[in-house]
Amino acid sequence: MRDISMHVLDIAMNSIKANATVIKIMIIESDETIRLIIKDNGCGMDKETLNSVVDPFFTTRKTRNVGLGIPLLYQNVKRTSGKFNITSSLKLGTAIEAIFNRKHIDCIPLGDINETIISLILLEPLIDFIYTRKNSFKKYVLNTKKIKRVLNGVKINEKEVIDWLKADLLNFSMAF
Amino acid sequence: MKKSIADLMKIRDEALKNMQLRDQSESNCRVVVGMGTCGISAGARPVLRAIIDEINKRSLNNVQVVQTGCVGMCRFEPMFDVNINDEKVTYVNMTSEKARQVVVEHIVNKRVIRDYTIGKSENE
Ligand SMILES: Nc1ncnc2c1ncn2[C@@H]1O[C@H](COP(=O)(O)OP(=O)(O)OP(=O)(O)O)[C@@H](O)[C@H]1O
Ligand SMILES: [Mg+2]
Numbered sequence: 001m002r003d004i005s006m007h008v009l010d011i012a013m014n015s016i017k018a019n020a021t022v023i024k025i026m027i028i029e030s031d032e033t034i035r036l037i038i039k040d041n042g043c044g045m046d047k048e049t050l051n052s053v054v055d056p057f058f059t060t061r062k063t064r065n066v067g068l069g070i071p072l073l074y075q076n077v078k079r080t081s082g083k084f085n086i087t088s089s090l091k092l093g094t095a096i097e098a099i100f101n102r103k104h105i106d107c108i109p110l111g112d113i114n115e116t117i118i119s120l121i122l123l124e125p126l127i128d129f130i131y132t133r134k135n136s137f138k139k140y141v142l143n144t145k146k147i148k149r150v151l152n153g154v155k156i157n158e159k160e161v162i163d164w165l166k167a168d169l170l171n172f173s174m175a176f
Numbered sequence: 177m178k179k180s181i182a183d184l185m186k187i188r189d190e191a192l193k194n195m196q197l198r199d200q201s202e203s204n205c206r207v208v209v210g211m212g213t214c215g216i217s218a219g220a221r222p223v224l225r226a227i228i229d230e231i232n233k234r235s236l237n238n239v240q241v242v243q244t245g246c247v248g249m250c251r252f253e254p255m256f257d258v259n260i261n262d263e264k265v266t267y268v269n270m271t272s273e274k275a276r277q278v279v280v281e282h283i284v285n286k287r288v289i290r291d292y293t294i295g296k297s298e299n300e
Contacts, residue, residue: 001217010216017245069213119221122228123211123243150184159232160191161184168180 001072003111004036004100010069011038011096012120018042018094022128022145023120027113029135033082034102034110039095045088053086073098080104114169117142118162125157133172140172203238205283206259212246218253219271226272227256230279239283252297258282266294 001007008025015023020042028035045053053067054074070086073096077084080101088094100107117131121144128145142165148156155161209215209224224241231239249255252268258278265288267278274292281287290296 006216006221009211009221010213013211013213013216013243013245016243067213072213072217115221115225119224122241123224147184150181151188154188154191154195158191158195160187160194164180164184164187 001076001108003109004034005111005113005116007073007076007098008036008038008113009116009119011073012116014069015040015042015094016124016127018044020093020127022130024130024132025117026132027110027134029102029110029133032101032103034100034107036098036100037095039093041093044090044092044094046090050086050088054084070096076100076108079106114166114173117169118166121165122157122162125155138172142169198235198237203240204261205236205239207239207241207256207283208244208259209241209256210245210247210253211243212250212253214246214250215253215255218250220254222272223254223256223270223275226275227279230276231283234279234284236279236283249294252294255294260286267292268294268297 001010004027008027012023012025015038018040020040022041024037024039026035026037026039028037053070055071074084077098077100081104082101083097083099085097086094113133117129120127120129128148129142130145131142133140144156147161147165151161156165207227209220209227211220211224224243228241231241247255249268254270255266255268256270256275258265258267260283265282267274267289270278270292278289278292281289
């Protein structure tokens with residue numbers, strides 16, 4: 001993966017596959033680190049699955065006998081001497097936390113996180129995404145549940161709404 | 177986001193108005209984009225955005241875009257299927273530019289771009 005925003009899309013796809021109805025995505029930046037948290041209320045994993053999930057030769061998929069998503073993220077975090085943590089319980093959901101040391105020479109860039117959020121909303125308009133981005137000065141939250149309430153029946157992936165969301169995200173990222 | 181709620185309500189009204197003008201017929205075209213790890217790392221995100229952008233630009237309201245995971249053909253990613261009336265064509269090694277061409281040629285003009293399809297790539 002070229003950047004962190006691609007990992008976010010990929011990890012969120014795991015949550016979608018796990019039938020999550022709410023996916024929380026947090027990006028917390030400091031001078032030293034980029035901290036990423038992705039939390040879902042999907043089907044979760046049993047102990048055995050959870051223990052083997054960072055192992056690239058493990059997957060529950062059937063089309064290929066290796067799972068790549070989580071091992072690739074793990075690898076990119078570890079290359080910056082960062083921290084990686086995953087917790088999960090069956091029927092309750094899964095949380096993944098990755099802390100990148102951004103000053104490390106091997107740290108991949110954040111990338112276009114707005115594109116990832118928009119892509120997720122376009123693909124899964126029925127899932128609720130709660131996206132938070134913050135640094136020591138600013139905090140931005142996009143909660144699609146609240147937006148849908150205002151939209152009152154108009155779909156969140158209608159062109160006009162997506163354009164508005166894009167502008168809102170962009171408007172805020174300029175402050176970062 | 178707080179101050180823009182009023183804006184959002186305006187946007188909703190605008191969308192409602194435009195929706196009434198749009199063709200509301202049942203969708204008969206389905207685009208299925210590979211969004212597994214292999215797809216995403218090969219560049220599925222810009223391909224997806226290009227497809228949707230082209231669809232919106234041309235107001236193709238009866239086209240549906242959905243995602244699928246890895247289908248076991250990772251070396252052909254980014255790839256997507258175009259399904260029109262139960263006929264499926266698989267496009268492989270896509271770029272945003274090629275994806276836009278597929279929307280115009282295949283979905284609008286109903287001409288399959290053979291050079292970009294999986295059959296073509298497998299024979300090479
Ligand atoms: N959020 C989640 N909820 C439930 N199970 C999960 C979640 N994330 C991962 N898993 C389980 O862990 C396995 C490995 O995930 P990983 O992303 O590494 O590979 P994959 O999704 O199987 O394949 P790939 O990501 O290469 O397309 C998944 O097959 C799934 O069983
Ligand atoms: Mg995965």
